[in-house]
Amino acid sequence: MSNVYDKAQELKRGLAESEEFTTLKSLHEQIEADEIAKKMLDNFRRLQLDLQQKQMQGVQITEEEAQQAQQQFEVIQQHDLISKLMEAEQRLSVIIGDINKIITEPLEAIYGNPEQQ
Numbered sequence: 001m002s003n004v005y006d007k008a009q010e011l012k013r014g015l016a017e018s019e020e021f022t023t024l025k026s027l028h029e030q031i032e033a034d035e036i037a038k039k040m041l042d043n044f045r046r047l048q049l050d051l052q053q054k055q056m057q058g059v060q061i062t063e064e065e066a067q068q069a070q071q072q073f074e075v076i077q078q079h080d081l082i083s084k085l086m087e088a089e090q091r092l093s094v095i096i097g098d099i100n101k102i103i104t105e106p107l108e109a110i111y112g113n114p115e116q117q
Helices: 002-017 019-033 035-056 063-077 080-103 105-111
Strands: none
Touching (some): 002 080, 019 035, 019 080, 035 063, 035 080, 063 080, 080 105
16 A cells, blocks of 8 residues: 555655646745735635635625626736746646546546546
């Protein structure tokens, strides 16, 4: 069993050394050093989290809240550093999704793929 964990540790190291991760880390550090960018991103993430929590609790999001989120998203996308960070997050998210798909293939062989049913 430890062989599986060793491979997971190897995968972790590979991910941490990947260009996608190192780019994301660098952009994150740049935003942390930029007071305005950090504040903008923190405010947007806080709003995003609040809306997600409401949805999970079954609370309907108002049109005003949705518009506010959209406006904030448009504003932060205009900030070059934040825009690059979001693109890097998306690229890394795709990689992690692909890895998840690969490592769950043995389970799909037993249980099937729920997306295909």
